[in-house]
Amino acid sequence: MSSRIEIEITSRTDSEDFNWRALGAREPKGTIKSSLLPSGVEIGDSFRVEADFHIDGIEILRVVPKKDVRKGPETLKIFGTKNEDFGVTTQLVKKNRSKQAKKRKTKDRKKDFSNRKKSQSRQGRPSGDGEKKKIRRTGAPNRGKRLKTKRSHRNAFVATLPELHKPLANELLRGGIPSLRKTMKKMALPEGFDTEILQYAEKVNTQLRTAEWHDKADAVLQSAKEIDLRDFRSVVAAGGQWARSEELSSVQSQLETALRERLELEHGRWLTEIEKAISDGKSVRALNLSSHPPKPGTLLPEHIMSALVNLANTSLDGETSSHRWSVVIQAVAYSPVRLKVVPIGIPSKPTKDLLSVIKKNADRIPDIAALFPKELDQ
Numbered sequence: 001m002s003s004r005i006e007i008e009i010t011s012r013t014d015s016e017d018f019n020w021r022a023l024g025a026r027e028p029k030g031t032i033k034s035s036l037l038p039s040g041v042e043i044g045d046s047f048r049v050e051a052d053f054h055i056d057g058i059e060i061l062r063v064v065p066k067k068d069v070r071k072g073p074e075t076l077k078i079f080g081t082k083n084e085d086f087g088v089t090t091q092l093v094k095k096n097r098s099k100q101a102k103k104r105k106t107k108d109r110k111k112d113f114s115n116r117k118k119s120q121s122r123q124g125r126p127s128g129d130g131e132k133k134k135i136r137r138t139g140a141p142n143r144g145k146r147l148k149t150k151r152s153h154r155n156a157f158v159a160t161l162p163e164l165h166k167p168l169a170n171e172l173l174r175g176g177i178p179s180l181r182k183t184m185k186k187m188a189l190p191e192g193f194d195t196e197i198l199q200y201a202e203k204v205n206t207q208l209r210t211a212e213w214h215d216k217a218d219a220v221l222q223s224a225k226e227i228d229l230r231d232f233r234s235v236v237a238a239g240g241q242w243a244r245s246e247e248l249s250s251v252q253s254q255l256e257t258a259l260r261e262r263l264e265l266e267h268g269r270w271l272t273e274i275e276k277a278i279s280d281g282k283s284v285r286a287l288n289l290s291s292h293p294p295k296p297g298t299l300l301p302e303h304i305m306s307a308l309v310n311l312a313n314t315s316l317d318g319e320t321s322s323h324r325w326s327v328v329i330q331a332v333a334y335s336p337v338r339l340k341v342v343p344i345g346i347p348s349k350p351t352k353d354l355l356s357v358i359k360k361n362a363d364r365i366p367d368i369a370a371l372f373p374k375e376l377d378q
Contacts, residue, residue: 003053004064007032008046020060024178026202032060044194147231149219153211165204168197172205213242217251224258229266229294232259266294271304278307283315287331300336309340316368318345322354329354329368333361346371 006023009032013019017031023046037047048066052059158169171180180201184194216235220227236255243252270293277286286308290300300308312335315328325347332341347354355372362369 004048004050006046007049007060009037009041009043011043024181026177030058030060036060036063038063144226144228145223146228147216147219147235149212149215151212151215153214153218154208157207157211161204168201169204169208172201172208177201177205210242210244210248213238214248214251217243217248217255221251221254221258224262225265229262232262263295267298270294271301274300274304274308278304278311281311283311284327284331287312287328287335287337290336291331291334305337305340308335309337312337312341313344316341316343316345318347320345320347322347322349322351325350326354326357329357329361329365332368333364338365339367341365341368343368343371 007020007029008023009018010021010028011019013031016034018034018037018041019028020030020032021028032049034041036049047063049063050061052061154173158166161169168180171183175182177198180198184197189197213235217239220232220235224232236252236259239248239252239255243249270289274286274289277283277289290308299305312328312332316325320328332338350372358365358369358372
């Protein structure tokens with residue numbers, strides 16, 4: 001199935017083919033036949049094309065017209081009846097109540113509503129299998145505070161640039177190379193001058209991104225035991241692209257060491273929290289915690305696995321309400337023990353909400369779903 005993309009002509013290989021790249025990309029992506037392009041095509045022209053994506057490359061099928069950009073809102077012109085004899089009537093109506101009466105009534109309504117809420121909170125709402133309740137997955141561990149970086153290395157690099165080049169750096173910081181290309185198209189530059197600017201901009205952009213990574217790395221190292229693990233991993237992964245100098249390679253090594261230590265620490269906390277939840281009889285929290293290991297793919301120790309399976313089995317019996325069943329089933333479906341849990345009993349009259357949860361997760365808990373063959377077939 002073909003798709004439509006925006007491309008930019010980068011160079012000419014011979015009389016029959018042009019090189020192209022996706023609009024805004026850095027590297028050429030393929031070639032396009034000159035017969036598909038309009039006459040007078042030049043390097044840097046952009047087109048909207050229809051292409052087929054194959055395993056061995058992208059084949060351009062045809063050039064399609066670009067979408068027209070609407071310059072203003074679409075309006076409707078009203079002609080009317082062209083009758084200028086307008087009849088205007090007015091009628092003064094006495095207000096039924098004053099503004100003070102309106103305010104008093106609104107105040108009374110708010111007071112009544114507040115009293116009803118307090119009464120409901122004291123008495124408690126009735127609970128039952130037929131009542132719909134929102135199922136929340138709880139127990140995901142808190143990974144830490146989000147990354148906040150300073151701009152010391154980035155600002156230091158920009159300060160080293162000549163004053164004439166600083167606007168170029170600011171443009172790259174705002175939108176990168178694609179934004180710079182759009183800005184250059186609006187400028188009357190000498191022929192070939194835009195190529196020189198882009199080549200220089202590529203070098204400046206690389207140094208800017210490297211300085212930004214250095215700022216992030218410093219921020220991570222300063223709070224390695226508190227930073228969110230997602231941010232920690234992303235900075236370490238980006239180091240493979242930006243840590244190319246000897247100094248930055250040393251920073252990357254420090255990051256990798258700190259990440260290993262942090263993961264070991266989080267792993268110990270994770271196991272401790274699961275064991276505490278099991279000892280407290282909190283099956284849902286223990287199951288949800290087991291599905292969020294600090295190190296993806298980490299297996300639970302055998303003694304914790306067995307205790308968790310037993311707790312889940314006893315939480316699913318014939319005396320447990322359908323709503324509680326739904327909550328536990330939702331947690332079991334995403335835990336590492338989902339294929340080992342065997343309920344000790346099932347509700348005699350499962351509700352529609354419970355059957356819906358089981359049917360939704362049937363592929364993840366096939367043994368539990370098999371306990372409700374007639375109900376799920378209806």
